[in-house]
Amino acid sequence: MNPLVGGAVIVLLGAAAVLALIRLVRGPSTLDRAVAVDMLLAVVLAAVAAEATLNRHTTTVPVLLALALVGFLGSVSIVRFSAREGD
Numbered sequence: 001m002n003p004l005v006g007g008a009v010i011v012l013l014g015a016a017a018v019l020a021l022i023r024l025v026r027g028p029s030t031l032d033r034a035v036a037v038d039m040l041l042a043v044v045l046a047a048v049a050a051e052a053t054l055n056r057h058t059t060t061v062p063v064l065l066a067l068a069l070v071g072f073l074g075s076v077s078i079v080r081f082s083a084r085e086g087d
Contacts, residue, residue, distance in 0.1 A: 009050045017043045034078040041071040 020043060024036035045067055052060040 006054055009047075009054075013043055013047050013050070030078075031082060034075065034082075038071060038075055041067065041074075045071075 017040060020036050020039040024033055024040065027033040027036055045064060048060055048064055048067070052058065052064075
């Protein structure tokens with residue numbers, strides 16, 4: 001594993017997570033916060049995938065699939081809830 005690549009990945013994913021947390025706290029609407037949570041989940045997925053890639057193991061693939069499914073179902077439920085709320 002190249003330490004330069006690992007450090008760059010940590011810095012970039014950390015910056016993305018901080019920006020998502022700022023939007024989560026400051027978001028004026030519920031949908032802004034929902035997008036921030038989705039982005040934070042995407043950052044976590046990318047971090048787990050990067051860790052699996054850098055360490056060359058495939059044992060985390062089921063974890064990635066489960067997190068992606070939970071994120072998708074959460075996004076769909078938030079959209080359905082806010083669509084009903086707008087009527």
